[in-house]
């Protein structure tokens with residue numbers, strides 16, 4: 142790891158102030174993406190500002206059919222939260238399926254959203270649920286927030302403070318895991334609000350997480366697996382690497398979408 | 413630039429001057445000479461470096477030492493009381509849960525937290541899921557699972573005598 146200086150502040154306000162005066166500063170949340178990248182010297186910063194003291198960013202609340210999660214909520218906390226489990230079980234399940242128990246004990250929702258790793262799980266949920274991302278530069282709709290591979294609309298020096306997830310009538314997240322890292326080779330979050338269906342795709346797309354609009358239209362018409370018959374994900378939009386080429390990922394998107402729909406319909410049948 | 417860092421490790425307060433980019437695992441191994449915590453990979457995947465930080469199992473290779481200022485850390489060296497092994501350590505010994513032993517400290521530290529979360533009533537699928545963050549190159553996992561099952565029985569029946577319990 143390159144050398145850097147370490148800082149922490151007690152409040153969001155002081156954290157932002159530090160960020161504005163320090164040269165080449167980077168925030169540290171759970172460190173489960175940033176530290177591995179720094180160890181490999183893929184990332185470097187002269188100043189690290191630790192967010193560990195920002196208790197104001199830790200809350201998890203449900204009110205008026207909105208689940209609000211603070212940026213510093215750890216994956217393990219979201220997974221174990223009875224409030225999230227009962228309001229949006231698919232979201233609690235998503236958090237509980239990230240990495241492994243040690244990664245979940247440190248990694249945070251805000252870090253995942255701010256990082257916008259193309260294989261991260263949260264972006265799929267944000268897109269499918271139509272989440273609002275709260276930042277110190279104002280609220281940003283998920284559709285506008287995720288702009289590509291590690292690219293977001295987050296302002297320079299701004300913090301993600303939390304996210305608001307509307308509670309759907311039915312939802313499911315299905316991930317085809319990379320066998321070693323557990324990140325998504327293809328992860329599909331399907332959410333139904335009344336008749337309206339939204340489909341968030343992560344892991345597969347060349348441009349990072351995206352909404353599969355054709356599938357949304359078909360499922361809004363008829364929320365059933367066979368509504369997807371004949372519908373194909375476009376291989377030219379897919380990512381390709383040693384773990385899976387474009388046609389393989391396109392196929393995974395189709396299969397995992399079907400599984401998510403099946404799971405989401407089963408879930409609302411239960412209620 | 414060095415920073416003065418204080419934390420509690422295995423029940424004792426320790427203070428050292430460290431560069432800001434020191435990882436917790438290097439603080440433990442190099443500054444404190446607690447070499448039971450291992451480094452097995454560069455990619456946060458093997459879990460050989462697992463320790464308990466403020467009550468959770470974490471990967472000390474992916475935690476800055478500075479972020480642990482004022483925290484409570486338990487390493488594999490802090491589990492036994494005198495000559496009496498922690499029930500999970502004893503279970504690994506009794507059930508041949510290790511061959512070379514490189515991964516073992518990490519598995520033991522993870523396993524204790526698994527039992528604290530799930531008790532002893534978990535099935536094989538749940539246990540395999542929970543062990544996702546630990547890799548063993550020798551055993552084929554079969555005896556590790558057997559060890560954890562035995563350790564879980566011992567921990568849940570002997571909760572009062574477990575040294576790890578009181579500390580966290």
Ligand SMILES: Cc1cc2nc3c(=O)[nH]c(=O)nc-3n(C[C@H](O)[C@H](O)[C@H](O)COP(=O)(O)OP(=O)(O)OC[C@H]3O[C@@H](n4cnc5c(N)ncnc54)[C@H](O)[C@@H]3O)c2cc1C
Pocket residue numbers: 167168169170171172173174175176177192212213238239240241244247248249250251252253255256258260261262263299300301302322323324325455456457
């Ligand atoms: C072995 C392993 C497996 C993993 N598996 C998965 C997986 O299956 N699915 C998945 O989704 N993720 C996975 N992850 C990533 C994990 O979820 C990370 O915790 C997460 O992506 C980043 O969150 P963090 O809190 O650790 O952020 P950090 O690593 O601390 O920060 C990441 C980036 O976001 C910035 N940042 C952090 N918080 C904020 C904030 N509040 N405001 C503005 N910027 C901020 C930082 O400056 C940095 O650039 C895995 C990681 C590992 C090591």
Ligand code: FES
Pocket residue numbers: 450451452453454455456457458459460461462471472473474
């Ligand atoms: S050394 Fe920490 S996970 Fe491998």
Ligand code: FES
Pocket residue numbers: 509510511512513514515516547548549550551
């Ligand atoms: S016993 Fe050798 S790596 Fe696990």
